[in-house]
Amino acid sequence: MTALTELSLAEAGKGLEAGDFTAEELTRACIEALEGGRDLNAFITETPDIALDRAKASDARRAGGKAAGPMDGIPIAIKDLFCTEGVLTTAGSHILDGFTPTYESTVSANLKDSGAVMLGKTNLDEFAMGSANVTSYYGPVKNPWKGPGGKDLVPGGSSGGSAAAVAGGLCSGAIGTDTGGSIRQPASFTGIVGMKPTYGRCSRWGIVAFASSLDQAGPLTRSVEDAAIMLGAMAGHDAKDSTSAPIDVPDFSAGLKEGVKGMKVGIAKEYNLDGMPGEIEALWQQGMDWLKDQGAECIDVSLAHTKYALPAYYIVAPAEASSNLARYDGVRYGLRVEGESLDDMYEATRGEGFGDEVRRRILIGTYVLSAGYYDAYYRQAQKVRTLIAKDFTEAFEQVDVLLTPTAPSAAFAIGDKMDDPVAMYLNDVFTVPASMAGLPAISVPAGLDGDGLPLGLHLIAKPFDEVTLFRAASALEEAAGFDARPPSPKGGAS
Amino acid sequence: MSYLISGESGDWEVVIGLEIHAQIVSQAKLFSGAATAFGAGPNTQVSLVDAAMPGMLPVINEYCVEQAVKTGLGLKAKINLHSVFERKNYFYADLPQGYQISQYAEPIVGEGTVVLDMPDGETRDIGIERLHMEQDAGKSLHDQDPKRTFIDLNRSGVALMEIVSKPDLRSPEEAGIYLRKIRSILRYLGTCDGNMEQGSMRADVNVSVRPAGSDALRTRTEIKNVNSVRFVMQAIEHEAERQVEAYEAGGEVVQETRLFDAAKNETRPMRAKEYAHDYRYFPDPDLLPLVLADEDVERIRKSLPxxxxxxxxxxxxxxxxxxxxxxxxxxxxxxxxxxxxxxxxxxxxxxxxxxxxxxxxxxxxxxxxxxxxxxxxxxxxxxxxxxxxxxxxxxxxxxxxxxxxxxxxxxxxxxxxxGLEQITDTGEIEAVVARIIAENPDQADDVRSGNDKAIGWFVGQVMKATQGKANPKMVNDLLREKLGG
Known part of the structure; x- marks a missing residue:
């Protein structure tokens, strides 16, 4: 029998239903894997006791014929940006030292209600600001995949801990958040599926805010089907979040295997960047061919303002962040470094509590909102954002989905790009436009680069058309037949 | 009856505008379900949102919106069907979010008019510039401990309306009448209780002066947080005089924020640090634009008292x-x-x-x-x-x-x-009148001979005899009849 931790989420669900194993057995296997995989530094907090309690409760429900659904008894990992009742929540930051919420985020509560078992809280870039998971106060996360010569690589970010946990076989599913690519890019770097739903599909209530108009929760899994199942348990309107969409949650798995015959797939020339590695371009072409072979039609479209998306994103997101992070002032919770006056205390607390990247973004955000600069930066960026959304709306008059690469490279070594923030920001060049337009998008593992490292392909769909997105992603997954796995965290191949 | 300050160079006119902060009457706060009652123990009316815990989000209280619309209609003002909440960013220990959610570029209520009844019987129309909604901050308590400041967040998130007048007021008296009139309208509407001593209404006063007859506006100062009608009037008087003295002495008035010290009867500048903010307003991404339907406004209009x-x-x-x-x-x-x-x-x-x-x-x-x-x-x-x-x-x-x-x-x-019923029985009164006349023949003759004033003495006697219960008119009529006065 396959090791329990190697099962997909859907397979594990079937096994539980068939009585092949119990949720407790499955959970114990994951806890053991967590312990064996600590070198990855994927978790900030492990919660084995909570996990076992919930697993036993799930088994009891199932024994009583009251299993809640496909997630009941499935162990998952939660990015440490989601507030969890009674469990330390850090956002990867020193400034939230000792912060234990008295409340549970809506998304993690929905998962809990669906019977999912929380294994722990995963590492992330501080306040989700980063593309390599190197800015966490709790140290960098290692990609389970190794570079040439066994070099440690980044898992991508900011949901790097969640991606590493799923790719490293510690659990079959994890939740992350995506502001500019923080689910999709790490999924691409670690050879798994990462999905960002439409803005408003999942409640943001209880998620430590980075950039409110962009943040969305989403699943990281080893298959498209698993992502669809998991999103179904996460999504839904929430009156506590004014930006949550008051629309019904469809069955995301419906039509997953219906194929892409007749589907129109848009290819935007603007995603063909100067200096893009040949193997990324080749993989993109391969993706088109895979879809065409299954009866889809590829159509050239223009997304004229694509090149402005990244600069505009790096105005809007820091602007919102500079305001969202003002509440970490040492007055009510988390870290406080005493000072002679209130201002001294602010300076000491925030100076010590925030890392370099967070401080950089707070400074950028404060600057672009300042009197005299607002019109030139923030207002201009909002106009660009409107134009980007309009580009997409027009493209979607012709096509059902768009196909692009997920990231401009495979995973790089820990320590690389650390001295060049702009090079780091370029990681998100393909994922940011969909974020700016609030569109659902997914990264599907599609191939390996010359060093044997995973690369993803990226699909974008119309607002709230996740069903079509999953269907196209499933077709891509099927054709790619990606089954490469990283070396086992303990050594030897899995 | 214009209010002018005379200086060496001539008369000066005072130009005043008021920003009134009025607490909206509502059981719950503007963006959270926490209660708003006055006088509760410190930090007993604080929700997770009011304390700005990580991941908390504001949700607009529809009742407060209704109250703001009602107030706008009561001020005969334009209701904006599309308005936007923005963040006003600044750090203070009693501002948990590090920003105040307020309306800035697009307030819920636009221009309106308030009519003042002046003591001379005339009326004056005062323009309303705008009304917007915003949340209140908490309170810093500096007097509880020699070294530390305590924070009470009960007020954090309480719904306020800021009602901004045009610079149409011309005297301390007018400002007082205006403030009372606004308070009266808000109380009629039930949208603010107007209790200035409890802080549910307070005013920022903008004052400038100019030579009488001039139309140009000069630099204004803003006197913050004045909490009674009397203090508003006094603050204007002192500030206007200070400005006139400054100009007359060849000096200038600088645009600044000042405080009114009622004990010393003067205004003085706030420390630069207390107000020199760049608030970095931008639309709050946690809230959608506030969109009202015409029917909503009409329904509220019909409910106005x-x-x-x-x-x-x-x-x-x-x-x-x-x-x-x-x-x-x-x-x-x-x-x-x-x-x-x-x-x-x-x-x-x-x-x-x-x-x-x-x-x-x-x-x-x-x-x-x-x-x-x-x-x-x-x-x-x-x-x-x-x-x-x-x-x-x-x-x-x-x-x-x-x-x-x-x-x-x-x-x-x-x-x-x-037994205070008036005696209106003619017979009863007649009997008393007859007795008194009989007992006082000299005085009766006096009246008969034309001394009309003496009849008053008889009225007094009759009233005395009836313990004041006789109908005075009937007594008078009967005496005149009998004495032919």
């Missing part, structure tokens, strides 16, 4: 009251309601006189509000009825009223208990 201006006009036309009396009666909704109940089916002018005269006098003396009056309006009406049907005289009524005010008893009961 009769407002002071309309009520005053009705009191003048329906009850025949003077504009002055009507104005006094409508200033508070409770007074107007009291008057209408007391006057119903009776002599309205007489009722108005009793309310503004005896009742106000007694309430003032007792330090009571009209709502606490020991004499309910129906009882005052009963007293008026006793006069109308000649059961008691006007003179006697005053004594009965004092008794009513003291004991809360019904007028008819007091009259019956004390």
């Amino acid at each position: 009769e407002l002071p201006d309309d009520k005053k006009a009705r009191f003048v036309s329906d009850y025949g009251l003077s504009a002055y009396d009507a104005g006094v009666l409508v200033a508070e909704r409770e007074t107007a309601d009291y008057f209408e109940t007391a006057a119903k089916g009776r002599d309205a002018k007489q009722a108005a006189n009793w309310v503004t005269g005896n009742l106000f006098g007694a309430l003032n003396k007792a330090g009571k509000a009209i709502a606490e009056s020991p004499v309910p309006p129906g009882a005052l009406g009963g007293l008026l009825d006793l006069m109308a049907d000649d059961t008691i005289s006007g003179r006697m009524a005053k004594d009965v009223f004092d008794e009513m005010f003291e004991t809360g008893k019904d007028p008819a009961a007091i009259v019956a208990d004390k």
Whole structure:
């Protein structure tokens, strides 16, 4: 029998239903894997006791014929940006030292209600600001995949801990958040599926805010089907979040295997960047061919303002962040470094509590909102954002989905790009436009680069058309037949 | 009767604009479900949102929106169907989010007008620039501990309306009348209780001066957080004089924020640090634009009560009251309601006189509000009825009223208990008159010989003999008949 931790989420669900194993057995296997995989530094907090309690409760429900659904008894990992009742929540930051919420985020509560078992809280870039998971106060996360010569690589970010946990076989599913690519890019770097739903599909209530108009929760899994199942348990309107969409949650798995015959797939020339590695371009072409072979039609479209998306994103997101992070002032919770006056205390607390990247973004955000600069930066960026959304709306008059690469490279070594923030920001060049337009998008593992490292392909769909997105992603997954796995965290191949 | 400050170089005119912060009457806060009651123990009315815990999100309280629209309609102002909440960013220990959610570029209410009744009987139209909604901050308590500041977040997130006037006010007196008028309208609407001493209403006062006759606006200063009508008037007076002195001495007025110190009777600048902010306003991404439908506004419009201006006009036309009396009666909704109940089916002018005269006098003396009056309006009406049907005289009524005010008893009961009914039986009075005339032949002759004044002496004697109960008019008529005076 396959090791329990190697099962997909859907397979594990079937096994539980068939009585092949119990949720407790499955959970114990994951806890053991967590312990064996600590070198990855994927978790900030492990919660084995909570996990076992919930697993036993799930088994009891199932024994009583009251299993809640496909997630009941499935162990998952939660990015440490989601507030969890009674469990330390850090956002990867020193400034939230000792912060234990008295409340549970809506998304993690929905998962809990669906019977999912929380294994722990995963590492992330501080306040989700980063593309390599190197800015966490709790140290960098290692990609389970190794570079040439066994070099440690980044898992991508900011949901790097969640991606590493799923790719490293510690659990079959994890939740992350995506502001500019923080689910999709790490999924691409670690050879798994990462999905960002439409803005408003999942409640943001209880998620430590980075950039409110962009943040969305989403699943990281080893298959498209698993992502669809998991999103179904996460999504839904929430009156506590004014930006949550008051629309019904469809069955995301419906039509997953219906194929892409007749589907129109848009290819935007603007995603063909100067200096893009040949193997990324080749993989993109391969993706088109895979879809065409299954009866889809590829159509050239223009997304004229694509090149402005990244600069505009790096105005809007820091602007919102500079305001969202003002509440970490040492007055009510988390870290406080005493000072002679209130201002001294602010300076000491925030100076010590925030890392370099967070401080950089707070400074950028404060600057672009300042009197005299607002019109030139923030207002201009909002106009660009409107134009980007309009580009997409027009493209979607012709096509059902768009196909692009997920990231401009495979995973790089820990320590690389650390001295060049702009090079780091370029990681998100393909994922940011969909974020700016609030569109659902997914990264599907599609191939390996010359060093044997995973690369993803990226699909974008119309607002709230996740069903079509999953269907196209499933077709891509099927054709790619990606089954490469990283070396086992303990050594030897899995 | 314009208010001018005379200086060496000539007369100066004062230009005033008011920003009134009014707490919206609502059980819950603007963006959270926490309670808003005044006087609760520190930090007992604080939700996770009010304390700005990580991941918490604001959700607009629809009732507060309705209250703001209602107020806008009461100020005869334009209601903006599309408005936007923005963040006003600054750090302070009692501002948990590090920003205040407020409306900036697109407020919910636009331009309107308020009519002031001036003491000389004239009216003045004062323009309203805008009304916007915003959340209040918490409170820093500096006096609880020698070294530390304590924070009370009960007020954090409480809904406020900021009502901004145009710079149309020209004297401390006008500013006072304007503030009272706004308070009266808000109280009629039930959108703000107007209790300045509890902080549910306070004003920022913008003041500038200019040579009389000039149209140009000069640099203004803003006096923050003034919390009574009297202080607003005093602050304007002192600040305007300070500015005139500055100009007359060849100096300038700098645009700045000042505080009014009522104890020292002066305004002084706040420390630069206290106000030199770049607030970095931007639309709050946690909230969607606030969109109202025309039907919503119309529904609220239909629910508006009769407002002071309309009520005053009705009191003048329906009850025949003077504009002055009507104005006094409508200033508070409770007074107007009291008057209408007391006057119903009776002599309205007489009722108005009793309310503004005896009742106000007694309430003032007792330090009571009209709502606490020991004499309910129906009882005052009963007293008026006793006069109308000649059961008691006007003179006697005053004594009965004092008794009513003291004991809360019904007028008819007091009259019956004390046997105060007026004697209106002609025979009974005739008998007394005849006896008094008979007993005082000399005085009677005096009257008969043409000394009309002496008849007053006889009236006094008859009243004395009847313990004041005889109907004075009947006594007078009978004496004249008998004595041929």
